[in-house]
Amino acid sequence: MNLQIKKSEMFETVLCDIWENENGEVFMTLNQLANALGYASKSGVENIINRNDYLKESEYSSTHKMWVVERNREVTREMRVFTELGIYEVAMLAKTEKAKKFRLWIGKILKALRKEEVALVAKPRVLSDKEQLMASMKLTIESVENIKKLDTRMDQLETKVDSQITLDYGEQRRVQKSVAKKVYSLTSDPIERKSLFAECYRDLKDRFGVGSYKDIRRKDKGKALQYINAWIPRADAS
Numbered sequence: 001m002n003l004q005i006k007k008s009e010m011f012e013t014v015l016c017d018i019w020e021n022e023n024g025e026v027f028m029t030l031n032q033l034a035n036a037l038g039y040a041s042k043s044g045v046e047n048i049i050n051r052n053d054y055l056k057e058s059e060y061s062s063t064h065k066m067w068v069v070e071r072n073r074e075v076t077r078e079m080r081v082f083t084e085l086g087i088y089e090v091a092m093l094a095k096t097e098k099a100k101k102f103r104l105w106i107g108k109i110l111k112a113l114r115k116e117e118v119a120l121v122a123k124p125r126v127l128s129d130k131e132q133l134m135a136s137m138k139l140t141i142e143s144v145e146n147i148k149k150l151d152t153r154m155d156q157l158e159t160k161v162d163s164q165i166t167l168d169y170g171e172q173r174r175v176q177k178s179v180a181k182k183v184y185s186l187t188s189d190p191i192e193r194k195s196l197f198a199e200c201y202r203d204l205k206d207r208f209g210v211g212s213y214k215d216i217r218r219k220d221k222g223k224a225l226q227y228i229n230a231w232i233p234r235a236d237a238s
Contacts, residue, residue, distance in 0.1 A: 001064060003027060003081070007113060011036050011105050012098070018109065019081065026110060027081040029066070033090060036106075038098035048093050049080075060086035084110060088154060095168060114143065165218045172214050175221075178228045179204070186233065200231055 006020035014035045019027040034045040049055045061082045067074050082090060091103045167175065183196045201213055207227055208216050216224050 001062075003064065003066065007109070009109055011102060016106075016109075018113065026084050026113065028087050028106075030061075030080040030082065033082060033087065036098070036102050037091060037094045038096040039094075044094075044096075045090055048090055052089075052093060055086060055089060059083065060089055085150070085153065088150070092154070095165070166215050167213075167218055167221060171218065171221055175204075175213055175216070175224060175228070178225050182228055182231055196233055199233055200228070203231065203234075204228065 001021050003019045003021055005017050006026060007018040009016055009018070014032065016028065016032050016036055019029070021027070030045050031042050034042040037044065039045060049061075055061055061080050063078055063080050065076045066079045066081075067076055087106060088103065091099050091106070179197065179200050183193050183200060186196060187193055204213050204216075204224065204227065205211065208220055208224060210216055213224075
């Protein structure tokens with residue numbers, strides 16, 4: 001596959017190169033995608049791939065030898081590039097603050113590229129009026145169908161992320177503080193507190209069906225905090 005830079009744009013402070021192959025399909029390198037999503041290094045996206053092995057499938061990404069500049073000289077390196085669907089998929093799975101902003105930005109960039117391609121294809125050439133009309137209609141139908149498929153996939157991903165994503169570090173700390181506040185409000189006895197901490201966390205895990213409070217889904221965070229606030233030790237409840 002032969003890749004060439006189709007467009008280069010700045011996303012905040014990160015230069016993003018949009019690559020294109022001979023079939024007009026667009027790609028983005030792992031390194032630049034990781035930078036755009038706000039990760040300190042490419043390992044941020046590599047960790048997402050390790051947790052979601054399907055991202056290595058050709059529908060989402062592939063590896064290719066590409067020219068890169070290192071220490072003021074050009075060298076070839078084996079690099080992973082993501083398809084348009086792969087770009088959206090990784091951006092949906094990323095937990096960084098920049099992920100949502102990047103999804104909106106890349107969507108506008110790629111939409112603008114498609115409009116440019118449609119405009120070029122629609123220019124009159126040696127085709128008759130009827131042939132031009134047929135070609136334009138076919139291209140429009142295909143573009144609409146592809147966009148609908150992509151929109152459907154993105155909706156599915158939104159639902160998947162909402163239902164599966166777990167508490168981040170800050171949210172975990174909030175749960176810990178809520179448990180501590182509850183336990184300290186119940187007793188001043190250090191030995192009894194230790195027992196109540198264990199009981200509260202055990203009941204919390206049972207209530208939400210998880211192996212650790214850290215695995216509570218983010219969408220259930222509010223319910224978890226309400227549960228802790230209303231929690232009563234079993235001895236008191238009886």
